[in-house]
Amino acid sequence: xxxxxxxxxxxxxxxxxxxxxxxxxxxxxxxxxxxxxxxxxxxxxxxxxxxxxxxxxxxxxxxxxxxxxxxxxxxxxxxxxxxxxxxxxxxxxxxxxxxxxxxxxxxxxxxxxxxxxxxxxxxxxxxxxxxxxxxxxxxxxxxxxxxxxxxxxxxxxxxxxxxxxxxxxxxxxxxxxxxxxxxxxxxxxxxxxxxxxxxxxxxxxxxxxxxxxxxxxxxxxxxxxxxxxxxxxxxxxxxxxxxxxxxxxxxxxxxxxxxxxxxxxxxxxxxxxxxxxxxxxxxxxxxxxxxxxxxxxxxxxxxxxxxxxxxxxxxxxxxxxxxxxxxxxxxxxxxxxxxxxxxxxxxxxxxxxxxxxxxxxxxxxxxxxxxxxxxxxxxxxxxxxxxxxxxxxxxxxxxxxxxxxxxxxxxxxxxxxxxxxxxxxxxxxxxxxxxxxxxxxxxx
Numbered sequence: 060x061x062x063x064x065x066x067x068x069x070x071x072x073x074x075x076x077x078x079x080x081x082x083x084x085x086x087x088x089x090x091x092x093x094x095x096x097x098x099x100x101x102x103x104x105x106x107x108x109x110x111x112x113x114x115x116x117x118x119x120x121x122x123x124x125x126x127x128x129x130x131x132x133x134x135x136x137x138x139x140x141x142x143x144x145x146x147x148x149x150x151x152x153x154x155x156x157x158x159x160x161x162x163x164x165x166x167x168x169x170x171x172x173x174x175x176x177x178x179x180x181x182x183x184x185x186x187x188x189x190x191x192x193x194x195x196x197x198x199x200x201x202x203x204x205x206x207x208x209x210x211x212x213x214x215x216x217x218x219x220x221x222x223x224x225x226x227x228x229x230x231x232x233x234x235x236x237x238x239x240x241x242x243x244x245x246x247x248x249x250x251x252x253x254x255x256x257x258x259x260x261x262x263x264x265x266x267x268x269x270x271x272x273x274x275x276x277x278x279x280x281x282x283x284x285x286x287x288x289x290x291x292x293x294x295x296x297x298x299x300x301x302x303x304x305x306x307x308x309x310x311x312x313x314x315x316x317x318x319x320x321x322x323x324x325x326x327x328x329x330x331x332x333x334x335x336x337x338x339x340x341x342x343x344x345x346x347x348x349x350x351x352x353x354x355x356x357x358x359x360x361x362x363x364x365x366x367x368x369x370x371x372x373x374x375x376x377x378x379x380x381x382x383x384x385x386x387x388x389x390x391x392x393x394x395x396x397x398x399x400x401x402x403x404x405x406x407x408x409x410x411x412x413x414x415x416x417x418x419x420x421x422x423x424x425x426x427x428x429x430x431x432x433x434x435x436x437x438x439x440x441x442x443x444x445x446x447x448x449x450x451x452x453x454x455x456x457x458x459x460x461x462x463x464x465x466x467x468x469x470x471x472x473x474x475x476x477x478x479x480x481x482x483x484x485x486x487x488x489x490x491x492x493x494x495x496x497x498x499x500x501x502x503x
Contacts, residue, residue, distance in 0.1 A: 062180065062181075062182065062185045062195055062196060063195070063196050064190065064192035064194070064195055065192060065193065065194040065195075066191065066192055066193050066194070067193045067194065067199075067202050067203075068237075069202070069203055069237070069303075070193045070201070070202045070203040071237045071239055072118070072203070072237065072239060072240055073117075073118060073120060073121040073122075073193070073201060073202060073203040073204070074121075074191040074192055074193050074201065075115050075116070075117060075191070075192055075193065075200050075201050076098070076115070076116045076117075076189075076190070076191045076243075077113065077114075077115060077116075077172075077186050077187060077188050077189060077190040077191070078097050078098070078113070078114055078115075078116045078169075078188060079111065079112070079113050079114075079188045080095055080108060080109070080110055080111060080112045080113075080114065081095075081110065082095065082096065082110065083095050083104075083108065083109075083110055084096075086103070086160075086161045086163055087161070087162075088161060089161050090106070091105065091106055092104065092105060092106060092160065092161070093105075093106050093108070094163055095108070095169075097116050097167070097169070098116070098118075098240065098242045098243050099240070099241070099242030099243075099437065099441065099476070100118065100166035100167055100242075100479065100482070101163055101164060101165060101166060101479065102116075102165050102166065102167055102168070102169055103158075103160045103161070103163055103165035104169060108169075113172060113186075113188060114169045114170060114171060114172065115169065115170045115171070115172060115174065115175070116167060116168075116169055117155045117167055117168050117170070117201060118155065118166060118167040118482075119155050119156055119157035119166050119167050119482055119485075119486045120154070120155065120157075120203065120204050120482075120485060120486060120489065121154070121155045121167070121201050121202070121203070121204060122152070122153050122154055122155075122201060122202050122203065122204035122205075123149065123153045123154075123155065123200075123201050124153070124177075124198070124199055124200055124201065125153055126177055126178070127174070127175075127177050127178075127200060127201075128140075128147070128149050128153050129141050129177075130174075130176070130177030131147075131170065131174045131177060132145040132146075132147055133147035133148070133149040134146075134147050134149055134150075134151065135147055135148055135149060135150055136150075136151060139151065150490075152204070154204045154489060154490070155167055155168050155204075156486045156489070156490060157479075157482045157483045157485075157486035158483075158486075159483060164479040164480065164482065164483050166479055166482050166483075172186060175195070175200070178195065178198040178200075180195055180196070180198070182195075191243075204489060205495070206488075206489055206492050206493060206494050206495060207494075221311060221312070222311070222312040223309035223310065223311050223312065224273075224275045224309060224310040224311075224312075225273070225308060225309055226272040226273045226274065226275075226296070226308070226309070226310055227272065227273070227298065227305070227308055228270075228271055228272060228273060228293070230382070231268070231270040231271060231272075231378070232266075232268055232270060232298055232300070232305065232340075233266065233268065233340045233376060233384075234266065234300060234302070234303065235264045235265075235266055235300075235302045235303075235342060236471070238462060238473055238474065238475045239474055239475070240474065240475060240476070240477070241437070241440075241463055241474035241475060241476040242437060242476070243474075244474045245433045245434075245436075245437050246433065247465065247472070247474075248413060248433060248436070248463075248465060249413070249429070250412070250413055250414035250418070250429065250432055251412055251413070251414060252412070252413045252465050252466070253388075253410075253411065253412060253413075253465075253466040254409070254410070254411070254412070254413045254416070254463055254464060254465055254466065255389035255407060255409065255410045255463070255464040255466065256407075256408040256409040256410075256416070256440075256444070256461055256462075256463055256464075257373060257389075257406055257407060257408060257461060257462045257463075257464065258406035258407075258408055258451070258458075258461060259458075259459045259460045259461050259462050259475060259477070260344045260346050260361065260371055260406070260451070260459070261346070261356045261359045261449075261459045261481075262344045262345050262346035262347070262355050262356055262359070262361070262371075263301060263302070263323065263324075263344070263345050263355050263356075263496055263497045264301060264302040264342070264343075264344060264345075264497060265299065265300070265301065265324055265327060265342070265343055265344070265345050265370070266299060266300045266340060266341070266342050266343075267297055267298075267299045267327075267328060267331060267332060267335055267340075267341045267343075268297065268298050268299070268335070268339070268340040268341070269295055269296070269297055269332075269335040269336060269337050269338065269339055270295065270296075270298055270337075270338065270340075270378075271293045271294070271295055272293065272294060272295070272296045272298065273292060273293060274292060274293065274294045275310060276290065276292055280292075295337050297328055297332035297335065299324050299325075299327075299328045299332070300324070301324055301497060302497050306322070306324045306325060306328075307325070307328075322349070323345055323349050323350070323355065323368065324345070326350055326368070327345055327368070327370050330370070331370060331401065334399045334401070338377055338378050338379070339375060339376070339377055340375065340376045340377075340378070341372055341374075341375050342372070342373055342374035342375070342376075343370050343371050343372040343373055343374075344370070344371045344373060345368055345369070345370050346359065346361040346363070346368065346369050346370075346371065347360060347361050347363030347367050347368035347369055348360075348363055348364075348365055348366050348367055348368055349366075349368070350366055350368075351366070352365045352366045355368070355496055356495075356496075357488065357493060358452075358454045358456050359449065359452055359454070359456055360452050360453050360454050361449075361451045361452055362451060362452065362453060369402060370401070370402065371402045371403065371406060372392060372396050372401050372402065372403045373392075373403070373462070374386070374392075374471055374473075375387040375391075375392050375395070376471065383469070384469060385468060385469065386467070386468065386469070386470070386471045388466055389407060389410050389464065389466065390410060393407060406451075408444070408461065413436065414432075416436075417435070417436050417439045418432070419431075419432065419435055437476075440461065440463070440476055441476065444458075444460070444461045444476070445458065445460055445461070445476060445477070445478040445479070445480075446458075446478055446479060446480055447478070456484070457478050457480035457481045457484055458478055458481070459477060459478060459481045460475055460476045460477035460478045460481060461475070461476050462474070462475045462476075463475075463476065
């Protein structure tokens, strides 16, 4: 049977990945465990694991299929396992967690290829190192774990029996795209690439676009249009969204009863919408607090007092009359943001050729190759920019990491490198059922 591999739209960074154990490292004071590094993440493993073994890797923050957990006796509650005498380390939410063992942050878990036998799949000759997927055929193997609130207090109540006008025109609005992990994509970076290195902020994503929208026509305009009279039915307006929900998609018939856009995205729209030129899409991160004083992300204040917020731009695209998309360079974004008073410059850590940021001198025993350069460049980035406290926050919290952008005219290509300490903090928050404002947005 042919196997079809898929990745769910929201789970590009929470896949099952086929990996090969290249190196193993001792852990000081440990007799039964050792350490390996997979896609930039340390994993604590048994001393019995050997170099060359091919395995499946799941990063922390991944939700496993319950049947997969049951078949492989992974549940910590043995009554849930197929063998009720065996006890694992996954709770009934099926979430892979980051843990700290012997001063090593273990970010994820490794499983044998045979663990997929839970789905009766013939995978022996079908998987190769580097394969990455969330689904095989009709089976869901894993996905991003989301702490779902039972009643979404972040969004207005669902609107019932209300007349509304959809003013969006297809293909004009761009959502925020998911940023993939840099270690998994380091092979795409070349020494002569122009790159931007950005301080990654832990807030909520936002998009503000000054684009053509439909306007509701009056009855007589509809009549004239039906008779063939040319009626202008489009008008430029600011459309804005969270990561996955357009907030002001509709015009409601009774505005007095419907307080549209009273959340943080609507607040920022009122602050910056008038600055955005026509046909521009401005992408950014809102950090700090909601107007009512709730943290956008727990403990990550970014120098804001309760009730305050900041908006940082990180990407700008322009759609020309032919529908062609062009992305501003980091330097162009910096120039525009500085001219209109928006935040960008203070979190641009480097701009220029990648090889000028780091290079190493070859020796007879250590020749220079692109592959070696990439490997060492990644290590330098990790050493320089991760595992530190967030310099922008008053509270003591780990820096989330960086985003590295590879500059291209008609494509926005950027990858994130997250701190292992941040992974651990994020995993603990999920274990404690701390909800994420960005993951719990509903269309109203």
